[in-house]
Amino acid sequence: MRPVQHARIRIALVLSTMALASCVVGTGYVSAPPRLPSNTLPALRQTLSFDVCLAPDPKLDRLHDEGARRAALGERVKRSLSRAGVSAELTAAPGSPADFTVMLRDDLGPMWSFVVSLVTLSVVPGYATERQTLDVDLAWLDAAQVEKTDHLQYQSRTHLIIWLPLMVSMDFILVVSDGWESPKLEDGGFRQMVERLGDDLRARLGRDGAEVPELGRRAVACPAVTAATEPPEENRRLDRHPDRS
Secondary structure, three states, X not given: OOHHHHHHHHHHHHHHHHHHOOEEEEEEEEEOOOOOOHHHOOOOOOOEEEEEOXXXXXXXXXXXXXXXXXXXXXXXXXXXXXXXXXXXXXXXXXXXXXXXXXEEEEEEOOOHHHHHHHHOOOOOOEEEEEEEEEEEEEEEEOOOOOEEEXXXXXXXXXXXXXXXXXXXXXXXXXXXXXXXXXXXXXXXXXXXXXXXXXXXXXHHHOOOOOEXXXXXXXXXXXXXXXXXXXXXXXXXXXXXXXXXX
């Protein structure tokens, strides 16, 4: 089927949907931290351990859904790190000491123009921004065996442009009860953020003499409040073996 026919079918689908319910349609682009040149980074042969810190969500069942959210996000982190040349495994139990921890936060920018576009069926252009922030705490030893803890932060932005003429190259459509978005918007720069984390891990830990702490040394862990009802605070450092001084 020729591209012109594809465009006509897409326009017909959008117009028929808009005839039934209010919707917005538009395109978008994603900005994320740039990758480091792979050929300048040393190989990382050791497998790292990491934990996922979750902010409690009162809409979800803590005993079941938080475990599923942690496992799902942990798998996404693991896959993206693997593509960056880093082998990592999620800790078996939440709150366990690990070589590094990750926390993902989402927030929206001002939505007033998005709302205006919604009520005008995308005739009036609108704009919105979605942000993803990845906070990482890392424990490691440099080549001189000096113990260090780094806080790394990465942010991606998804810029949404809402306007009816953009239906011919749309990346998303939102209706009252359903919606669709392209894979790039669905990812929202998450993969590139984690791959950049992988670059930074290789840059720190791949050098001669650098390593993660051995058992008995200090590590990082998610705060215990992530399993309670209070919002998480800054990650803390603790001993892998609390009974040791």
